Amino acid sequence: MPVTLKEVAERAGVSRSAVSRTFTDGASVSEKMRTKVEKAARELGYSPNALASSLTTGRTKLIGLVSNNFHNPIFLEVFDLFTRGLQDRGLRPLLVNLTDERDPENSVRMLRQYSVDGVVVASSTLPPEFALAFRDAGVPVVHSFGRASSSPKVHVVGIDNVETGRMAARALMARGYKHVAFLGGPRDATSTQDRHKGFVEEMALHPDVRLTESFAKAYSHEAGRKEMLRLLDDQPAEGYFCGDDVLSxxxxxxxxxxxxxCPDDIGIIGLNDMEMSRWENIDLTTIHQPIKQIVNSSIELMVAMLDEPDRYPEARIFPCSVVERGTLPELPA
Amino acid sequence: MPVTLKEVAERAGVSRSAVSRTFTDGASVSEKMRTKVEKAARELGYSPNALASSLTTGRTKLIGLVSNNFHNPIFLEVFDLFTRGLQDRGLRPLLVNLTDERDPENSVRMLRQYSVDGVVVASSTLPPEFALAFRDAGVPVVHSFGRASSSPKVHVVGIDNVETGRMAARALMARGYKHVAFLGGPRDATSTQDRHKGFVEEMALHPDVRLTESFAKAYSHEAGRKEMLRLLDDQPAEGYFCGDDVLSxxxxxxxxxxxxxCPDDIGIIGLNDMEMSRWENIDLTTIHQPIKQIVNSSIELMVAMLDEPDRYPEARIFPCSVVERGTLPELPA
DNA sequence: TTCGTTTTTGCAACCGGTTGCAAAAAGCTA
DNA sequence: TAGCTTTTTGCAACCGGTTGCAAAAACGAA
Structure with missing residues (x-):
């Protein structure tokens, strides 16, 4: 059983308020009082109960970190960045795994029971309804890796997926391919839809080039492999833009x-530039998504929202760029 | 601002206790009362504040999930299993990233502020002091993937790393190699030490076979690659037992x-059998560590400890087995 | 219908803190 | 040293729940 405020107060021979004040910065305490209390606290091994104080302050410093793809290695990087970034700011991530969860209300209820100060939805495949549900419940929310709507209802930090689609198309066109393909992630993910849109748009400028399209069931290794095995049985394209790196x-x-x-028979370009894509035995040509910036920006936005809950929603979009590696032929000079 | 118990009580025209009771199972409430209260709660959209109730019950249902290696893909699997398993039991994981953290006291203080009901230390590289520090602070703790001491001070769930070392040695010996090597993870990790011990012990039975040893700085791709590049400049062995899969x-x-x-010039055997090792373009021969069983058993143990905090510490050890794939030559028939 | 039992309900105190307010102490000026 | 400000301190109420206890209500038997 942990030491309480009251015990510290008794040992120091002061009021409970005095103890409370020495542990809240900005409160008025004399130097003498402070040292006296700190001494007693140290001797007793006291540290304040964050949850109890949340009751009156209305702040738990708990942030819900919501995700649904635990099979994509990029999320390990994302978790690393989020946990460290939040910790550095004195916030604590409450991890929520939404695999198999279809009802936003459910997760809202759960996180509200824990009075989280805010929620970060870190996923490009969760439908926008999840982020919206949190907003409607009055919880500050940032959708990281979400779709930047023209009239955003919630804060979004991410990339312009349509533009990445165009980028990928241009990268393939630069190789002079006459038959290219889009092999997207799950059809219902906004990220897939946008990447697809951009890709098709750009390809419309090359009516002589054949374009085929298909979709994998998830952003995962297995889904990508399965879909490609199917495609290879037919008449495969020369170059593929794949939904993301793990799929690639x-x-x-x-x-x-x-x-x-690869790349002699078939060229591949992915998206994300996760650590693994840099591994020399993978060496994937891909589009770099600046996840570090996205995560840090998400955290900053979240912190800002804690002070200003009604902050006008904004979309923060970071530019991407192609990283040339070994899965597309070298560019002609 | 969320709805409170009081508001529900007023609307239903009953006492606050009555409302509280309808939401605590096992409490005595008449059917009539229950429906009345539930109606009011539904209309108001009430859900109880778990943190407030934790004040009196002493239970937060928060479990600290402590880890320090966010660059090893196996931990994504571990997080997936832990988050789902805990959620299924009504518990919530508070994720703590201990990368760069050297002082156990610090993390103890932090988790105690949030009154976690228990802590799972999920790491084979964190020194046992971390788990001990939690125990000493009176927090139920399970060390998953930890070392099974003969006189365990805390609950440990994992594998017999010494035995895996022997296993790996036998697998390499079965190939008839005359020069084998141990390429371990970080020297100070107990898992490394134990695997090393077993490997050396088994190799002592083959005095004619040359044995070399080295250690990578971390269980990570980069560390493994760096160390191997160094080794290859000299006189490499024919077969390597590598610290773990990502290192492999x-x-x-x-x-x-x-x-x-590989395996023509050099054979490799890893340890973990993470999802990725099964990928056809990796196809790593490795020792399977039953992480699903380990995680589930850890959770069960944790749940048991919540009811029985002074439970006598036990070690739960799961057997491992070699998974033959493509990085060791086929066994002679 | 009455009386003893059992079940249901509300009161009030408590969990571990915070905070507005007024009293007490300290500081400053003359 | 008196008188006025400013700072520090403690009191007491409150945050959103839970729970032991006793009163009230419902039940059952005679």
Whole structure:
């Protein structure tokens, strides 16, 4: 059983308020009082109960961190950045795994029971309704890796997925391919839809080039591999823009399995530039998504919202860029 | 601002206790009262404040999930299993990232401020002092993937790392190698020490076989790759037991880089059998660590401890087994 | 219908803190 | 040293719940 304020007060021979004040910064306490209380606290090994104080202050410093894809290694990087960034600001992440959860209300209720100060939805595949549900419940929310609507209802930090689609198309066109393909992530994810849109738009400028399209069931290795194995049975394209990196790696695995080689037989460009894509035995050409900036910006936004809950929603969009590696042929000079 | 108990009580025209009771199971409430209160609660959109109730019950249902390696993909699997398993039991994981944290006291203080009901230390590299510090603070603790001491001070769930070392040695010996090597993880991790011990012990039975040893700085791709590149400049062994899977993959990358091939020039066996090792373009021969069982058992143990805090500490050890894949030559028939 | 039992309900105190307010102490000026 | 300000301190109420206890209500038996 932990030491309480009252015990410290008794030992120091002062009132409970005095103890409370020495532990709240900005409160008025004399130097003499402070040292006396701190001494007693140290001797007793006291540290204040954050949850009890939240009752009166209305602040728990708890932030819900909501995600749904625990099979995509990029989220390990995302969790690392979020946990450290939040910790550095004295906030604590309450991790929520929404795999298999379809009802936003459910998660809202759960996080509200814990009076989280805010919620970060970190996912490009969760429908916008989740972020909205939190907003409607009066909880500050940031949707990281979400879609930047033109009239955003919630704060969004991420990238312009339509533009990345165009970028990928241009990268493939630069190779002179005559048949390219879009192999997207799950159809209902806004990120997939936007990347698809941009890709198709850009390809419309090249009516002579054949374009095929398909979609994997998830942003995962297995889904990418399965879909590609299917495609390879038919008439595969020369170059593929894959939904994301982990999906790309699944695709690479399928290509290798069929005895084909990348980039000689088939070229691949992914999206994310996760750590693994840099590994020399993967060496994936991909579009860099600045996740560090996105996460840090999300955290800053969250912190700002804690002081200003009705802050006007904004979209923060970070530019991406192609990282040339080994899964597309070298560019002609 | 959320609805409170009091408001529900007023609307239903009953006492606050009555409302409280309808939301605590096992409490005595008449059917009539229950429906009346539930109606009012529904209309107001009330859900009880878990933190406030924790004040009197002494239970927050918050579990600290402590880890320090966010660069090893296996931990994404571990987080997935933990978050889901805890959620299923009505518990909530408070994620703590201990990268760069050297002082156990610090993390203890932090988690105590949030009155977590228990702590799971999920790491094979954190020194036992961390788990001990929690225990000494009177917080139920399970060390998952920790070392099973003969006189355990805290609950440990994991594998017999010494035995895995022996296993790996036998697997390499079965290939008839005359020069094998141990390429461990960080020297100060108990898991590294134990795997090393077992490996050396088993190799002592083969005095004719040359044995070399080295250690990478972390269980990470980069560390494995760096160390292997260094080793390859000298006189490499024929077969390597690598600290874990992600390290193995780093090693594979180094091998490929030097124009060598695996398993023809050099054989590799890892440890963990993480999802990625099954990927066809990695196809790592490795020792399977039953992480699903370990995680679930850890959770069960934690749940048991919540009811029985002074439960006598036990070690739960799960057997491992070699998974034959593509990075060791096929076994002679 | 009455009386003893059992169940249901409300009161009030408490969990571990915070905070507005007024009294007490300290500081300053003359 | 008196008189006025400013700072420090303690009191007491409150945050949103829970719970032991006793009163009230419902039940059952005679």
């Amino acid at each position: 790696i699944g695709v690479l695995s399928a290509i290798k399995d069929k005895g084909l080689s | 993959i780093g090693v594979l990358s180094a091998i490929k880089d030097k124009g060598l091939s």
